[in-house]
Amino acid sequence: MTANQTPASEASSPVPTPAAGTRLDRWIGSYADRTHGMRASEIRALFAVANRPEVVSLAGGMPYLDGLPLEALAETARDVIAQRGTVAMQYGSGQGDETLREQILDVMRLEGIEAHPDDVVVTTGSQQALDLVTRLFINPGDIVLAEAPSYVGALGVFRAYQADVRHVPLDEHGLVPEALEEALAALTAQGRRVKFLYVVPNYHNPAGVTLSLERRPRILEIARRYDVLVLEDNPYGLLGFEGEPLPALRSMDDDGVIYLGSFSKTFAPGYRVGWAVAPHAVREKLVIASESAILCPSNASQLAISTYLSTHDWRGQIKKYQEIYRERRDAMVSSLAEHLPDASWTVPDGGFYTWVRLPEGLDAQAMLPRAVTSRVAYVPGTAFYADGSGADHMRLSFCYPTPDRIREGVRRLAGVIAGERELVEIFGTAAEVEGRVVDSPGPDLA
Amino acid sequence: MSRPSVLVLAGGLSHERDVSLRSGRRVAEALRGTGLEVTVHDVDDDLLPALSQVKPSIVWPLLHGASGEDGSVRDILELVGQPYIGADPRASRISWSKPIAKTVVGRAGIASPRFVTLPQSLFRELGAVRVLESIVDNLALPLVVKPARGGSALGVTVVREASALPRAMVDAYAYGETAIIEQAVAGVELAVSVVDTGSGPFVLPAVEVVPREGPYDYDARYVPGRVEYFAPARLEADVEARVSAAALGVHEALGLRHLSRTDLIVDADGVPQFIDVNTAPGMTETSLLPQAAEAGGHELGELYRSIVDAALRG
Numbered sequence: 001m002t003a004n005q006t007p008a009s010e011a012s013s014p015v016p017t018p019a020a021g022t023r024l025d026r027w028i029g030s031y032a033d034r035t036h037g038m039r040a041s042e043i044r045a046l047f048a049v050a051n052r053p054e055v056v057s058l059a060g061g062m063p064y065l066d067g068l069p070l071e072a073l074a075e076t077a078r079d080v081i082a083q084r085g086t087v088a089m090q091y092g093s094g095q096g097d098e099t100l101r102e103q104i105l106d107v108m109r110l111e112g113i114e115a116h117p118d119d120v121v122v123t124t125g126s127q128q129a130l131d132l133v134t135r136l137f138i139n140p141g142d143i144v145l146a147e148a149p150s151y152v153g154a155l156g157v158f159r160a161y162q163a164d165v166r167h168v169p170l171d172e173h174g175l176v177p178e179a180l181e182e183a184l185a186a187l188t189a190q191g192r193r194v195k196f197l198y199v200v201p202n203y204h205n206p207a208g209v210t211l212s213l214e215r216r217p218r219i220l221e222i223a224r225r226y227d228v229l230v231l232e233d234n235p236y237g238l239l240g241f242e243g244e245p246l247p248a249l250r251s252m253d254d255d256g257v258i259y260l261g262s263f264s265k266t267f268a269p270g271y272r273v274g275w276a277v278a279p280h281a282v283r284e285k286l287v288i289a290s291e292s293a294i295l296c297p298s299n300a301s302q303l304a305i306s307t308y309l310s311t312h313d314w315r316g317q318i319k320k321y322q323e324i325y326r327e328r329r330d331a332m333v334s335s336l337a338e339h340l341p342d343a344s345w346t347v348p349d350g351g352f353y354t355w356v357r358l359p360e361g362l363d364a365q366a367m368l369p370r371a372v373t374s375r376v377a378y379v380p381g382t383a384f385y386a387d388g389s390g391a392d393h394m395r396l397s398f399c400y401p402t403p404d405r406i407r408e409g410v411r412r413l414a415g416v417i418a419g420e421r422e423l424v425e426i427f428g429t430a431a432e433v434e435g436r437v438v439d440s441p442g443p444d445l446a
Numbered sequence: 447m448s449r450p451s452v453l454v455l456a457g458g459l460s461h462e463r464d465v466s467l468r469s470g471r472r473v474a475e476a477l478r479g480t481g482l483e484v485t486v487h488d489v490d491d492d493l494l495p496a497l498s499q500v501k502p503s504i505v506w507p508l509l510h511g512a513s514g515e516d517g518s519v520r521d522i523l524e525l526v527g528q529p530y531i532g533a534d535p536r537a538s539r540i541s542w543s544k545p546i547a548k549t550v551v552g553r554a555g556i557a558s559p560r561f562v563t564l565p566q567s568l569f570r571e572l573g574a575v576r577v578l579e580s581i582v583d584n585l586a587l588p589l590v591v592k593p594a595r596g597g598s599a600l601g602v603t604v605v606r607e608a609s610a611l612p613r614a615m616v617d618a619y620a621y622g623e624t625a626i627i628e629q630a631v632a633g634v635e636l637a638v639s640v641v642d643t644g645s646g647p648f649v650l651p652a653v654e655v656v657p658r659e660g661p662y663d664y665d666a667r668y669v670p671g672r673v674e675y676f677a678p679a680r681l682e683a684d685v686e687a688r689v690s691a692a693a694l695g696v697h698e699a700l701g702l703r704h705l706s707r708t709d710l711i712v713d714a715d716g717v718p719q720f721i722d723v724n725t726a727p728g729m730t731e732t733s734l735l736p737q738a739a740e741a742g743g744h745e746l747g748e749l750y751r752s753i754v755d756a757a758l759r760g
Contacts, residue, residue, distance in 0.1 A: 021656065021674035024732050028671040045598075048464035052490075055459075369461055369601065369620040423619055426569045427612035 034140075034162050043380065046368055050377035050445055056409030058396040059377040060445030061205070061352055063265055064328075067320050072312065073304075080303045092299040094291035096122020096275070100306040104275055107309075108261060111237050112251035119277050121286045122297045126235060126262040126274030131157050132289045133231055133258055133276065137195045138163045145183060145197040147175050149355070149384030149393070151205045151233065154198055158386070163195075165386035172346065174211030175199055177218040184226040196229040196258075201249060203236040203351025206384050206395035210349055213246055220253045235262040235274075238318050240350035241326040255279050263305055265352070266318050269443075271301035325352065331403035332396060335410035340417065345396075352399035355381075357392060359421065364394040367420045376412040450758055452477055453502035455519070457488035460511030461621060462598050469508040469729035472736070473750055480751040489519060497528055504757050505530040508726055510597055515726050516542045531757045533725040537701040541725045544594050544626055547700065551720050554699035556692050558720040559711075560585055561628035563594060566619050574612065582608045585629050591615060594624035597724060599663050604630055631719050634712040636679055637734035638693035639727065641705050641749065644756035647697050649690040650738035654679035675734075677741035685716050692718040704753050707735050 050057040080088050095101070101117040108115065123129040130153070138144065140162035146154065148167030158165050166187070169179045180197070187194055199219070201211040211219070223230050232249045250259035262274040278286055290297075308314065329347075332354055336345050342359040358364060364380035371377060381393030396413075398406055454477075456470020457463055474484045487496055489509060497505070505528055513519050517535035524535060533541065541547050545563040552558055562581060569577055581589070591614040592602040601621035603614035618625035639650040654676040657666055666672040681689065693708040700706075700723060707727035710718040727735045739749050 021654075021676040022737075023658070023671045023674050024737075025671045045464040045600075046461060048467065049459055049461070052457075052459055052463075363616075366617055366620055372461060373621075375459075420620075422570075423566070423616050426566070426574045427616055428574075 046372050049372050055375045056405050057377045058409045059379050062400045064400055065268055076307045077304050088300040088303045092296045094296050095287045096297055097302040100302045103309045111245045112247035115277050121276045123274050124297055125272045126260040129260045129276035132286050134161045136285050143194045145194055149206055152383045155386050172209050174209050177215055181222050194228045196231050198231045200233045203348050206353050207355040208346040208348030208353045224256055230257045232257050233260045235265045236351035238266050271305055273301050273305050328398040331406045332398040335407045339410050339414035352397050354396050356394050361424045362420050363391045365391050371416045374412045374416050376409045450503035451483040453505045454486045455507040455509055456486055458509045458514045461600050462510035465598055466510045473729050476747040476750050479747040531704050533702045538725050541700050541723045542595055551696050551699055554695050556695050556720050557717050559629040559631050561626050563626050565624045578611050581627055588630040590628045590630045591618050593618045593621040594626050596621050631711045631713050636710045637707055639707045639735040639738040640693050640697040643752040649693055651678035651741040652689050653677040653734045653738050677737045689718045696723050
């Protein structure tokens with residue numbers, strides 16, 4: 001194909017007009033408006049290096065799966081195909097396998113949720129549930145409230161549906177009720193309706209904090225008063241390092257909360273099975289939306305997980321994960337104290353992440369190439385905001401690298417920060433940069 | 447005789463790993479289409495064992511940045527007696543450093559924007575404010591700040607106001623200890639590829655790069671749509687001749703082999719100004735050398751195959 005054969009057109013032009021040049025994409029004039037935010041960036045390219053073994057990656061969110069009983073799981077998978085192959089390989093229910101939905105109730109009971117199997121919709125990871133809920137509720141320009149910072153994968157979904165995301169601050173006890181009230185009052189005064197509030201209440205990604213028990217009913221009360229639906233995303237709730245899990249928001253409010261759960265962190269992400277629990281009318285629509293998106297979740301995956309839950313000590317597996325991740329959290333926190341005394345960070349009681357505030361004047365995004373040169377990777381805080389802020393923070397994950405690697409990674413990071421600091425001293429405090437691409441690593445990053 | 451085998455080197459630990467992997471896959475695919483046996487290998491601790499096991503007839507390094515372009519991987523290939531495609535270590539090393547390449551090219555009579563080379567330590571010694579003021583006074587805005595080594599426009603900023611200069615320096619130093627500040631030249635941006643398939647280097651049609659919006663940065667380079675390309679470039683015959691001569695001059699002055707891509711800007715007087723040269727130019731689906739080859743009527747697989755054949759003949 002040569003340049004001149006390539007028609008290119010402006011989006012506004014009704015008839016494609018041939019241009020002399022080429023933009024290497026015949027369909028450049030055809031894309032929907034919602035794709036305009038989809039871009040490559042330097043940052044994403046830099047993550048390509050992070051999966052190399054020489055690099056200590058504190059960037060990704062991949063669970064540590066070496067502890068799984070893989071031999072036994074192989075047997076399970078074999079049995080599913082050998083004994084129930086005609087079901088496993090067939091289309092299934094759009095709402096998900098009924099037995100699995102019942103078992104999901106057992107899982108959720110650990111966090112105080114009482115529900116009926118009919119309330120559960122099985123999805124391809126809870127990420128798909130997030131997409132479906134957003135599709136059901138968000139017209140372009142509608143407001144979504146999210147914590148500041150918020151899960152990057154949720155921000156991506158909200159952006160794809162052209163939501164107007166407003167951030168509400170959180171502190172060491174999670175989302176701040178007073179700040180939520182203030183935001184809602186201000187938006188109401190402007191005549192703006194908020195469609196839903198998105199929260200990750202337990203071991204927050206990226207902030208590492210947990211919404212306190214005391215704040216939970218207050219958040220729900222405020223949401224109810226302003227008639228705002230709550231979207232509770234809870235992939236990490238069972239991965240606490242101390243004590244019993246806190247009651248889910250859904251356990252305190254059947255009608256005002258859509259709950260998203262996942263096997264990706266408590267078991268493994270490979271089968272891509274998650275779920276949503278929603279009020280009756282919403283659930284009906286979720287099933288229809290899911291059928292139009294994927295027809296049905298994978299039967300093979302659902303049966304494998306269902307068999308795992310019924311034949312393995314899944315609670316014991318979760319305990320094992322808790323111990324592994326606690327040891328890694330400890331390695332992370334003690335290394336930070338040793339090597340980065342001028343930074344501050346959250347000390348998570350569970351989950352995968354700590355949220356580090358850099359010494360004054362440093363910019364985590366600008367510093368990333370230097371980190372990659374020093375063979376350490378992290379995710380700059382800018383990824384977790386819809387508005388480009390967050391450059392003074394970075395997310396460090398401790399889920400995948402071993403404690404020794406974590407210590408080595410933090411040691412390297414200290415060198416990177418020292419180098420960047422020297423630059424900032426030479427040139428003055430780095431200015432905030434407008435209009436940066438919000439970006440993150442792909443899901444398969446270590 | 448068994449058919450020749452090619453080992454494509456792609457990946458590496460540089461900032462441009464992602465681009466390199468994509469280049470490697472594209473070239474491997476195109477070469478396989480010509481009947482060659484092709485493997486793609488990363489630069490890791492398996493590489494040397496793989497070379498002695500596979501014994502490829504030829505290695506095609508498609509590494510962008512760091513050890514891939516600074517000559518060091520090629521040094522090792524020389525050391526183990528492995529034939530490869532592209533510039534030798536010395537020529538790679540010279541080309542990889544923008545200030546050194548500009549100096550060598552300048553001696554061959556090819557124009558290049560005025561510039562200064564600035565190691566980070568210099569600012570510590572002389573004071574950032576004074577140095578930057580003096581640069582703005584003497585080179586005049588707008589300026590381009592970039593790492594002295596590196597590609598894909600990583601760490602590059604066009605500075606139009608003096609107040610943006612410190613930030614641009616910080617961004618460039620994130621990629622390395624040395625930066626250059628160069629006068630920004632307004633004009634037509636061109637990428638001119640030179641290929642040698644055994645009967646002397648020849649120039650492929652110049653590709654003109656016109657950003658639709660914003661700068662020609664990393665995003666613009668690798669996301670179709672942000673940039674409009676004209677291949678061949680829209681040039682008057684005399685300018686085109688000067689451009690071809692300049693690209694050929696760069697290739698020869700730096701002692702490059704088999705292929706290179708020279709980035710030039712044709713200024714208001716119609717003079718091609720040398721910006722940069724790539725000894726392992728990008729070969730992705732949006733890269734400039736493949737576009738130039740297609741504009742020149744070359745089928746990519748055949749062109750790459752003739753480069754391989756030329757290299758095999760030595």
